Amino acid sequence: MLIHVVKSKIHRVKATGADLNYIGSITIDEDLLDAANIIEGEKVQIVNNNNGERLETYAIPGPRGSGEITLNGAAARKVALGDILILITYGLMTIEEAKIFKPSLVFPNGDNLLT
Numbered sequence: 001m002l003i004h005v006v007k008s009k010i011h012r013v014k015a016t017g018a019d020l021n022y023i024g025s026i027t028i029d030e031d032l033l034d035a036a037n038i039i040e041g042e043k044v045q046i047v048n049n050n051n052g053e054r055l056e057t058y059a060i061p062g063p064r065g066s067g068e069i070t071l072n073g074a075a076a077r078k079v080a081l082g083d084i085l086i087l088i089t090y091g092l093m094t095i096e097e098a099k100i101f102k103p104s105l106v107f108p109n110g111d112n113l114l115t
Contacts (some may be wrong), residue, residue, distance in 0.1 A: 002093060003080050007089045008037050010036050010038075010108065012049070013108055014082055014083070015081055015082060017068065017071070019073075021075055022072035024057060024072055024074065026069070027073045028059055028068070029062045029067055032108060040061055043090075046085055046087055051078075071114055072107050106113075
């Protein structure tokens with residue numbers, strides 16, 4: 001049996017942009033992607049602490065050191081600038097693997113930067 005387990009989490013980042021006219025996705029500062037072990041195109045669950053919205057899209061890299069967190073396409077309607085978000089990815093693994101697996105957890109500062 002395979003189960004879904006948290007693989008990566010970027011905790012409490014601020015939405016810095018919302019671009020309705022972009023194709024789709026979430027743009028994430030590449031430093032944050034690397035720290036959280038999230039790859040370009042990976043499915044990301046977005047939890048909006050301000051309005052309770054939960055949605056899924058895929059990650060695209062933003063400029064390093066920019067702190068960018070931009071919701072693109074239809075997802076832009078689910079966030080306001082400054083909303084606090086939690087970004088989560090999941091992996092499939094056996095129960096035995098899950099018992100020893102350690103997720104990548106990232107806690108950026110108030111400017112969405114690593115400290």
